[in-house]
Amino acid sequence: MAKAEATVEELVGMIERGELRLPEMQRQYVWQSTRVRDLIDSLYRGYPSGAILLWETDEAVPLREFGVSQQASPYQTTRLLLDGQQRLTSLSAVIRGEPVKVRHRKKPIDLLFNLEHPDELAFVTEVDEEADIDDDAPEQGEEDASEDELMARLNKRAFVVATKKLELLPNWVRVSDVFKSQGDTALLKAAGVSSMDDPRLEKYSARLARLRGVRRYVYRMDVLERTLGYDEVTEIFVRVNSLGAKLRSSDLALAQITAKWRNSLATFLAFQKACADKGFDLDLGIHLKNLVAFATGQSRFQTVAGLSLATLQAAWIDSVRGMEFALNFIRSNVGITSPALLSSPFILIALAFFGAKRDYNLTPEEAAKLRFWTLVSNLKGRFSRGSSETLLDQDLASLRQKGGVSEMIERLRLQVGRLDVTPEELEGRNQRSAIFKTMFLAFNDAGAKDWRSNLRISLDHWGTSHRLQFHHIFPKAVLKAADYSARDADDIANLSFISGKTNRQISDKSPDQYLQAFVQNAGQSAFDAQCIPTDHDLLRISSYREFLRERRKRVADRLNQFVEVGTHGQ
Structure with a gap:
């Protein structure tokens, strides 16, 4: 097995020109944007990033598409990438500023670079490599943190997955824009550096140069001999990835x-x-x-x-x-x-x-x-x-x-x-519970509709206004102010299905303030379909525990009716 070296820039060029291909045996591209963020962060720090395994062959080997675009290869000899696909596809997408193709859809990898990151970079927690790119999650802690807490946390990082709010701030620049730009002038101007006397000029320029230096990062490559056959290379591929538990x-x-x-x-x-x-x-x-x-x-x-x-x-x-x-x-x-x-x-x-x-x-x-x-x-x-x-x-x-x-x-x-559902079985469950999915089915079967638009609840509504969300009947902010825990707020009996616009309209109002207006608009049946008690006394924050108990009873009854437990035994 031969040894070789290549920079990130050289490897990305090989992918773009079609000199480096994927054999049919390879998996699809699956990395989350947060995983790509961590890779760029590691290379920015100069940390080790593993080796690349290639096979050069004259054999006509079945191929699969890279997650990024490639030109047709002009070469008879094929270089096949056996290990390192996720890293090189990610780097190619970010450096070239191209989306990745996953399951017949194109998805951008938008990362932002913090020109004002601390000299001592904050570590981030890497996500599971096995997670699918379609499951991209918000930055860690984003859902539970206040806006100020979240910004303080993000400002300690060098790289984050792009958000609309951060994009508007001058100290955050798109990573792909840095790689594609020929100089710093436009980037520095956008960051508010307007003169040579600005004390940020030297710091920002040095950091931009350091980021572009990722292209010069050198990967060690192990290259399998041409004499090997496809079956033997497949065995090597399986063994390498089995030992590393990478696939x-x-x-x-x-x-x-x-x-x-x-x-x-x-x-x-x-x-x-x-x-x-x-x-x-x-x-x-x-x-x-x-x-x-x-x-x-x-x-x-x-x-x-x-x-x-x-x-x-x-x-x-x-x-x-x-x-x-x-x-x-x-x-x-x-x-x-x-x-x-x-x-x-x-x-x-x-x-x-x-x-x-x-x-x-x-x-x-x-x-x-x-x-x-x-x-x-x-x-x-x-x-x-x-x-x-x-x-x-x-x-x-x-x-x-x-x-x-x-x-x-x-x-x-x-x-x-028991094959039926009891109210007690719902205690402590949240939106990640299997019951939550069947709850949606049961409510849909009962004719549940959005309280504002009267559209039947559905997973495939078009438009951000009508796209379905799960709604906390007692909002999190209201419960937090009353000293309830996040777990209490996420109780499955506190969740319902409404549109995004209806959810935003409610915001953090208590149900004793907003619910009756929706009952008058949508009718009692819209709330009966989702097993929501509308008794005013139960909608006060002081009655939250009692509200949960009552709704659990109603949801359990509705689930059993929907599944038809009585027809097929208990």
């Missing part, structure tokens, strides 16, 4: 599958996009796990290495039919129209396998029971209690052994106990 098991499985089934990635991505077009943008790993389930009857990726090409190809065809059934069933029969309403996508795999085992021929009774199993599994978080794969494998094993939906319901009962 998920689904990413390693993808490498093994594409090594046997060349050019299959395009097939997988096409189906992933077809599902996304129907409203279910699922991680590719779910489709691969579904493939493995249909190939082996169990869900663990460890078996992939032993599967033949013929087995993989046949199982993929069957798994696609199964997933199509699952998505149609969950949308039409259950009312779940988005993966955001699923407590676990493993529910879809169980549904797909069930449909296939029944040859997609269900009796009305089976369909009703399958809806019940789906809703209770979602409500109770079946695949969040213990090992998700073990629980899924139990369902798959039962279906392989000719078990039916009644056996699945009984297994669920053994796992969670």
